[in-house]
Amino acid sequence: MRRAVLTAAALAGALALTGCGSGAGTGADAGRDASKAELSVSSAYMPQPVSPDMAAGFLTLTNRGGGKDALTSVSSDVAGKVTMHSTVGGAMREKTSFAIPAHGRLVFKSGANHLMFEELKRSPKQGQHVTLKLTFAESGPLTVEMPVKSATYNPSTGH
Template sequence: MRRRPAVLTTAAALAGALTLAGCSGPDSGSGSGSGSTRAELSVNGPYMPQPVSSDMAAGFLTITNKGGAEDELTAVSSDVAGQVTMHSTMGGAMREKTSFAIPAHGQLVFKSGGSHLMFEKLRRTPKQGQTVTVKLTFAKSGPLTVEMPVKSATYNPSTGH
């Protein structure tokens, strides 16, 4: 019977140490690794097909979240457009959205035929070989600025043409 209190004391001390170790705030540490309790966002494969009209263009990219918390894309802007809107496409119907969730350890994919960005009221028509600067704003994370290359109007990222 004497060992039982020692075991309980050791277990209580271990539980207390683990509790204190878990008390660090979301801004402490580097935030890297799969145990992060915040979003860790990066952008891959951004591109804009050369617009076929002088007032509107589309944009595509993938936002990857390696962190342990979800985030939300809430706004997109660019100096090339009067406004940039976000759209989802489901069952052939395009619908404007005010935000998109980015799941923890997941991705948000904007691709041709699916969710996409619409650059409206173009101030200039981007040409193949140029880049367009795009600012992505999130609910929790800081903004990301992305250089989006302008590709041919028929560019397909899976073939590189």
């Protein structure tokens, strides 16, 4: 029994080390600083606005790096200003920044954290894209092309 436990522990340790070392020293990882944030954006979308002067936006920021960061501001070509909000217990609050933990995610989704595009300069239509500039406390800015979906779009169903 003890031998089986030791064998399983050794195998688990070897698999963990293999996962940690994959790609080390190759092109993308060479010179990489493991203590810095590595940010990427996915699942970005804006439901087609139903209001002439305001729209919402949603996305996921993933940090694959070992350092934390914070989203400090968002701007867009389509809005006079973009504000960031959290929703807790049905109460919406504007925030000046959102933490992005090391090896973690920051999710903006309907009914929770979200972006508000205010003072719209034009009304984005389904099928178009809106350009966003995301600014962070530590990392360089990211530019994102956010697709405009139908006003009733639900990412869990794809409609």
